[in-house]
Amino acid sequence: MNSDLSYLQVRDIGEQGILERLQRFCPPEIIGDDAAVLAITAQESLVVTTDMLVDGVHFSDITTSPEDTGWRASAANLSDLAAMGAFPLGITVGLGLPGDLAVSWVERLYQGMTECLQKYNVPILGGDIVRSPITTLAITAFGQANPNFIIRRSTAQVGDAIIVTGIHGASRAGLELLLNPQICQNLESEEKAALIKAHQRPNPRLDVIPILQEIFTSPCPISISGMDSSDGLADAVLQICRASRVGAILEQSKIPLPSAFHKWLTPGQWLHPPQAWLNYALYGGEDFELVLCLPPPAALTLVQKLGAGASIIGTITPGLTVILHHENERIPDQALSLSQGFQHFS
Amino acid sequence: MNSDLSYLQVRDIGEQGILERLQRFCPPEIIGDDAAVLAITAQESLVVTTDMLVDGVHFSDITTSPEDTGWRASAANLSDLAAMGAFPLGITVGLGLPGDLAVSWVERLYQGMTECLQKYNVPILGGDIVRSPITTLAITAFGQANPNFIIRRSTAQVGDAIIVTGIHGASRAGLELLLNPQICQNLESEEKAALIKAHQRPNPRLDVIPILQEIFTSPCPISISGMDSSDGLADAVLQICRASRVGAILEQSKIPLPSAFHKWLTPGQWLHPPQAWLNYALYGGEDFELVLCLPPPAALTLVQKLGAGASIIGTITPGLTVILHHENERIPDQALSLSQGFQHFS
Numbered sequence: 109m110n111s112d113l114s115y116l117q118v119r120d121i122g123e124q125g126i127l128e129r130l131q132r133f134c135p136p137e138i139i140g141d142d143a144a145v146l147a148i149t150a151q152e153s154l155v156v157t158t159d160m161l162v163d164g165v166h167f168s169d170i171t172t173s174p175e176d177t178g179w180r181a182s183a184a185n186l187s188d189l190a191a192m193g194a195f196p197l198g199i200t201v202g203l204g205l206p207g208d209l210a211v212s213w214v215e216r217l218y219q220g221m222t223e224c225l226q227k228y229n230v231p232i233l234g235g236d237i238v239r240s241p242i243t244t245l246a247i248t249a250f251g252q253a254n255p256n257f258i259i260r261r262s263t264a265q266v267g268d269a270i271i272v273t274g275i276h277g278a279s280r281a282g283l284e285l286l287l288n289p290q291i292c293q294n295l296e297s298e299e300k301a302a303l304i305k306a307h308q309r310p311n312p313r314l315d316v317i318p319i320l321q322e323i324f325t326s327p328c329p330i331s332i333s334g335m336d337s338s339d340g341l342a343d344a345v346l347q348i349c350r351a352s353r354v355g356a357i358l359e360q361s362k363i364p365l366p367s368a369f370h371k372w373l374t375p376g377q378w379l380h381p382p383q384a385w386l387n388y389a390l391y392g393g394e395d396f397e398l399v400l401c402l403p404p405p406a407a408l409t410l411v412q413k414l415g416a417g418a419s420i421i422g423t424i425t426p427g428l429t430v431i432l433h434h435e436n437e438r439i440p441d442q443a444l445s446l447s448q449g450f451q452h453f454s
Numbered sequence: 455m456n457s458d459l460s461y462l463q464v465r466d467i468g469e470q471g472i473l474e475r476l477q478r479f480c481p482p483e484i485i486g487d488d489a490a491v492l493a494i495t496a497q498e499s500l501v502v503t504t505d506m507l508v509d510g511v512h513f514s515d516i517t518t519s520p521e522d523t524g525w526r527a528s529a530a531n532l533s534d535l536a537a538m539g540a541f542p543l544g545i546t547v548g549l550g551l552p553g554d555l556a557v558s559w560v561e562r563l564y565q566g567m568t569e570c571l572q573k574y575n576v577p578i579l580g581g582d583i584v585r586s587p588i589t590t591l592a593i594t595a596f597g598q599a600n601p602n603f604i605i606r607r608s609t610a611q612v613g614d615a616i617i618v619t620g621i622h623g624a625s626r627a628g629l630e631l632l633l634n635p636q637i638c639q640n641l642e643s644e645e646k647a648a649l650i651k652a653h654q655r656p657n658p659r660l661d662v663i664p665i666l667q668e669i670f671t672s673p674c675p676i677s678i679s680g681m682d683s684s685d686g687l688a689d690a691v692l693q694i695c696r697a698s699r700v701g702a703i704l705e706q707s708k709i710p711l712p713s714a715f716h717k718w719l720t721p722g723q724w725l726h727p728p729q730a731w732l733n734y735a736l737y738g739g740e741d742f743e744l745v746l747c748l749p750p751p752a753a754l755t756l757v758q759k760l761g762a763g764a765s766i767i768g769t770i771t772p773g774l775t776v777i778l779h780h781e782n783e784r785i786p787d788q789a790l791s792l793s794q795g796f797q798h799f800s
Contacts, residue, residue, distance in 0.1 A: 134579070
């Protein structure tokens with residue numbers, strides 16, 4: 109491999125820099141969403157997404173069992189399909205395995221993958237197994253969508269309500285509990301277990317898609333924009349706004365947090381949650397919830413149908429900034445930026 | 455990662471052993487072909503195949519430029535689609551990249567991939583780029599097939615003619631020339647270049663599929679069984695026979711070899727080609743030709759349509775052995791076995 113330091117190296121420009129340079133090799137119309145869309149017939153589109161996971165970078169036996177690594181890998185890919193409004197058809201699995209890896213590790217990985225997939229009736233359609241010095245997992249998931257009902261990042265409209273499903277920050281908090289088991293002594297063990305489970309066994313929100321389809325078609329078609337919150341809530345809103353050339357205002361108090369966060373804080377603190385918890389919700393990622401932008405009446409219908417499972421957290425605005433607003437006027441508005449999110453290369 | 459030696463390790467049972475243990479996680483009907491088939495509608499099936507390629511295991515800058523690594527990776531996946539009788543729709547690309555890899559290496563890889571793909575009008579439908587200690591490439595290719603015309607390994611019939619497209623052994627000979635440039639001094643430089651090109655820029659035989667479809671449907675449907683010869687001609691025939699529970703007899707003299715092999719040998723040797731050349735053709739692999747079994751009249755039609763581009767090399771027989779027969783009766787028949795082929799784990 110060429111390691112001449114006089115060359116521009118991958119670490120110099122990072123994942124985003126490489127992606128930008130490779131875009132010229134891809135059809136422009138398929139870039140920029142959680143998954144690619146390919147028209148098959150007038151009624152059917154194929155939706156495809158792929159993820160690479162590398163031992164020590166994306167998973168680790170220290171915090172995650174092989175079963176949970178398998179579950180999370182499946183869930184992440186199914187979540188990308190849900191983010192596009194697609195129903196899953198199947199996945200393929202590529203495995204790079206060191207010779208000294210325990211066979212039981214591989215079986216336990218598959219056990220976890222299928223536990224997640226079976227919940228959504230998704231088959232593993234084969235794959236490839238090769239020798240590699242580092243355990244590597246490449247999952248490609250494909251789904252089917254109605255070409256007229258595909259959720260994209262680039263179609264958010266000024267005035268749309270911003271809805272999130274579920275709660276945010278739980279996965280990151282669960283990871284923190286795994287890394288530092290001594291913290292949060294005042295939480296019940298069930299509360300800790302729920303946060304840890306949110307990290308280890310996240311659920312892709314495929315259950316929301318039929319409900320969205322219903323709203324989409326009745327009484328007349330509306331525009332639904334969105335993506336999943338796999339890289340954090342802030343990232344999702346910022347990506348949607350950038351792709352749609354709009355801005356947003358988010359109400360900090362409306363961001364749904366795990367109830368255990370509440371218990372951990374004194375009542376006085378609850379209105380001003382410590383920055384750490386807000387960071388978990390905004391930047392923690394891996395909650396695999398949906399962030400959707402749709403006209404306010406449709407948004408209200410969705411909230412009615414999902415009950416406590418969805419929250420309107422803000423509004424799409426003109427301009428290009430994403431503002432976090434607090435109902436306490438003494439707390440200044442905060443502009444969010446992508447640079448606060450995770451960087452994959454360092 | 456668990457490296458306790460008391461456990462059964464990946465190297466103890468190899469790629470095949472792992473695959474067998476993981477089969478219980480996959481639907482049984484989709485196992486055993488070059489690609490998985492998923493029914494979408496009565497008229498359309500989705501065909502999916504995936505490959506992992508690891509630096510130092512599957513490619514190397516010593517023998518292969520990044521452009522050629524890209525071309526070969528694309529070609530291998532398109533060949534798997536051709537082997538199923540499918541037309542390609544697109545590919546996804548997962549990349550694991552070390553931080554010190556030259557960005558130009560990645561761009562040149564993509565250049566080679568797209569040079570191959572553009573020949574068949576196949577788009578790259580996005581992918582994933584992650585940090586990894588070792589350069590890793592995961593390609594998933596998608597194709598579309600008529601559910602009534604899918605080429606499988608398991609449907610060969612006793613009496614079928616065995617046809618191969620193209621020539622065999624050229625890719626392996628080209629690799630040998632790259633590894634040992636000093637050999638074969640008596641070959642013209644064009645002949646060497648042709649063998650090297652067969653290794654660096656193999657062509658998936660998607661061109662054969664429309665011709666096969668024509669034969670398949672006229673005058674009445676016939677059975678076509680087969681796969682590609684990516685792991686060698688012997689492997690392909692053995693895999694088809696095992697899946698179809700039949701045997702085969704191959705005529706050694708009918709196996710189409712590169713014409714440059716002829717020139718290298720003395721006339722007397724030509725009827726008894728050195729074992730090395732036969733091994734290249736039978737076990738060398740990566741020629742990405744098709745090995746097909748079909749009724750003799752249809753086989754003759756195919757040979758007429760493809761001209762010198764196809765050869766009948768044998769017949770499907772009862773029993774389970776694959777025999778290599780020489781027209782010189784003093785040379786004993788040889789039973790072929792999968793264990794003579796490449797083993798991916800050592």
